[in-house]
Structures are given as structure tokens and as C-alpha cells.
Amino acid sequence: TASMVGRSRALLALWIATTHALQRTIRVSGRPRCAALRATGPSWAYGGVSDRAFGVEIELLSDDGVYDLADAVERAGEDVIIPNTVTRATTKAWKIVPDLSLPYDCGFELVSPILRGQNGRRRLVNVMNQIDDESYVNVQCGLHVHVDLTGIKFAGVRRICQNWAKYEDAIDLFLPESRRGNANRFCRSVRYNGFLGPGTNKEVNDYIGACEDIYDLMECINPITSEDDPGRYYKLNLRTGTKNTIEFRAHSGTTDTEKLKRWINFVVAFVENSALSPAPKSFYDDRDAVH
DSSP states (O other): OHHHHHHHHHHHHHHHTTOHHHHHHOOOOSSSOOOOTTOSSOSSOTTOOOOOEEEEEEEEEOSSOHHHHHHHHHHTTOOEEOOSSOOOOOOSSEEEEEOTTSOTTTEEEEEOOOEEHHHHHHHHHHHHHHHGGGOBOOTTOBEEEEEEOTTOOHHHHHHHHHHHHHHHHHHGGGSOGGGSTTSSTTSBOSTTSTTTTTSOHHHHHHHHHTOOSHHHHHHHHSOOOSTTOOSOOBSEEOOOTTOOEEEEOOSBOOOOHHHHHHHHHHHHHHHHHHHHSOOOOOOOSSOOTTO
């Protein structure tokens, strides 16, 4: 629709303004479709990538078992541990933990240590190249990226959330249908959550902008809807415990290194550019392709 074309164009303007890397990798078609993450061109930033720390959690399947996966990680020159239970503690080694949302005995989550810059991305690629023959993904799998918030004040985090709510349905166009809207209960929409959903675009932007602290923002962006709801299962997640990170849960599971690099580049750039930019204005609810 014309409305979606306008939203996609606005998101692309935000993206292109962020880094030379994104300028060089985006190719825009005439359709209401944002740049493909597999677009031709370099997946590293022109002149270097941001040094902001990040970490990944990759849900995957392996019929060969956890120890073959661990051997593959070690072949990449990395230390790896296999906890007996699911743990969210940050470690200096890679972790392979059971994933309770995937089939029993073959569903795992590969969790990276803290990574940063070109070296961190290269370490990730080396690991994924080694485990490629040992693993696969299906529609149930997801990719979660934590981006470090060091140096970003609360007002910057609030602007990140405003931009996500503003552009979420355009970002959905990067992703398969199984990850769009509320199609997956482990990565629910922020824009259409139980608190923000009924609001107009202006009301949503104003609600987020009126949050006075991180706890207000959590209730707005990641509302808890039931007693057994941890409040984390949203495409943008602020409920990361003691980690000073923001988590992006929108992407589908993948072992494709190009997709991984491009998505990491995008979310890191999204965080940094949103935090540094003025608070966004909302889209009109009834508008043409320009507004």
C-alpha cells in the first residue's frame, strides 16, 4: 500500500543515514520492500564497523548431538561449555544450552560470549562456518541479538523504542512471514502489544515519550500479560535482567553468515543512530506515501 511504501522509505532514510556500510549495501526496488539482508555488496562497514559490544543467541537443530556441536565450535579456535541446565549467565566462552521451545534432544541454543567490532564478527563467522554441517534451522528457530547500551542514557533508550514502534511493520518486511506481526509467540509485536496496540501512531509515540524511567518503559514496550509471561518475548526486549543490553528477537533462525552479519550491522546501527537522533515524530494514521 502507499502507506507501507512511505513507511519503508522513511526507515530506509534512517538506515542509510547511519553508516557508510548501510549506504553501500542497500538497494531499493520500486516495491514496498526494504533492502534484503542478502543484498549484494560488502557486509562489513566501509572504513570499519562500530566497536559497540553485542552478543548472539542462535536457536538451531542438530541430529548429531550437543558434543558434535561443541567439537565444531572448538575447531573454530573457541572455548565452549555445555551447562547442565538453561542458564542466562554471561560467560567468556561460547555456550550450548538446551532450548525448551525446540524439539527435545535436538534443539539447542548457541550463545556467544561478548563480541565487538570486526574481530567479533569474524569470530562469529568462523564458528558458524564450522557448525554449518552439524546443524540446521526450521521455522521454529529464532536469532536473538543483544546490543550493549554503554554510553546511552535513558532518553536514548526511549528514542530507540520510539523508532522501533514507528518502523516495526516496515522492519517486518526484512523477515519471513513466520516472524511478522504476532505470528510467533516468542517474538511478539511491540507496536501492537496489549498496551500500545489500540493507540494511534501519535498516541503510541507520545506514550513511549512520556515514560520517565526504564520500568515505565518496560511496562510500555514489554507488558506482562499473564502470570506465566516473563515479558521478554517481544521483537524488541528491554527485560534483559542484569545485562545492560537491549535484545532484538525479531529475526528468524539462521546459520547463514551473510544474514547474520547484515542483521547485526543493522541493529547496532539502529541503536546508535536512534540514540543520537532527536525524538522521532509519529507517522500520520491516514496519510499518503510521503507522510
